[in-house]
Amino acid sequence: MIIDAHAHLDFLPEEKLIEIEKDKRIKYAVTNSVNLDSCKKNLEISKKFSKIKFASGLYPEDDLTLKKYGDFEEFVLKNKKEIIAIGEIGIDKTEKLDFEFQKEVFIKQLNLAKKLSFPVIIHTRKAEKEALEILENYKDKLKVLLHCFSGNFKLVKKGVELGFFFSIPANVVRSEHFQKMLEIIPKNKILTETDSPYLSPFPEKKNEPAFISESLKKISEIWKIPEEEVEKQILINFEEFF
Numbered sequence: 001m002i003i004d005a006h007a008h009l010d011f012l013p014e015e016k017l018i019e020i021e022k023d024k025r026i027k028y029a030v031t032n033s034v035n036l037d038s039c040k041k042n043l044e045i046s047k048k049f050s051k052i053k054f055a056s057g058l059y060p061e062d063d064l065t066l067k068k069y070g071d072f073e074e075f076v077l078k079n080k081k082e083i084i085a086i087g088e089i090g091i092d093k094t095e096k097l098d099f100e101f102q103k104e105v106f107i108k109q110l111n112l113a114k115k116l117s118f119p120v121i122i123h124t125r126k127a128e129k130e131a132l133e134i135l136e137n138y139k140d141k142l143k144v145l146l147h148c149f150s151g152n153f154k155l156v157k158k159g160v161e162l163g164f165f166f167s168i169p170a171n172v173v174r175s176e177h178f179q180k181m182l183e184i185i186p187k188n189k190i191l192t193e194t195d196s197p198y199l200s201p202f203p204e205k206k207n208e209p210a211f212i213s214e215s216l217k218k219i220s221e222i223w224k225i226p227e228e229e230v231e232k233q234i235l236i237n238f239e240e241f242f
């Protein structure tokens with residue numbers, strides 16, 4: 001059984017979405033949004049395909065403004081019944097947007113999630129320490145999933161102490177960083193993800209939820225338990241988080 005806790009399915013062609021819906025191995029895939037346009041696309045996708053769940057969020061892209069945040073908040077309030085999480089949100093020092101403004105919009109979205117009792121899906125780049133400092137204030141108030149977390153192991157341990165969840169991408173088959181994370185993080189805090197169409201375990205192919213079968217093999221090897229046990233644990237974690 002496949003659970004993809006973080007993907008961008010609005011970037012996949014319709015035929016692929018139909019394939020996902022028909023694929024008996026796939027149980028859930030969470031499609032994440034980065035701006036209002038992708039929120040709207042993902043909302044429509046999740047209405048059409050029962051396995052696809054919708055996360056609504058604003059990533060700190062260059063052209064993000066307070067006005068855009070306002071439109072986003074209105075969209076979330078209007079469609080809250082269709083939303084399962086706020087994501088992907090975060091702070092990112094590789095984006096050109098003013099870092100202080102990024103933090104402001106990040107905090108606004110965390111507060112919105114808290115108000116509506118939604119979990120949050122977080123991505124940070126080159127700002128993992130700052131992100132954890134902000135998220136620490138929401139400990140016990142928000143369920144937090146750190147997607148594709150590339151902070152050092154000291155920060156991974158801090159995330160574990162704060163009770164956060166981590167989703168491990170399918171390129172774990174090649175990445176020593178993610179393999180080591182699987183040894184450090186408790187089993188009940190781990191989810192699987194693809195970040196489709198990015199981070200493919202096969203360099204020549206676009207990523208898709210089905211490739212999580214590769215992660216399951218790798219996790220089973222690292223955890224030293226059968227794949228079915230891994231699948232059961234991931235399902236328990238998914239249901240606990242969302």
Ligand SMILES: [Zn+2]
Nearest residue numbers: 006032088195
């Ligand atoms: Zn993503």
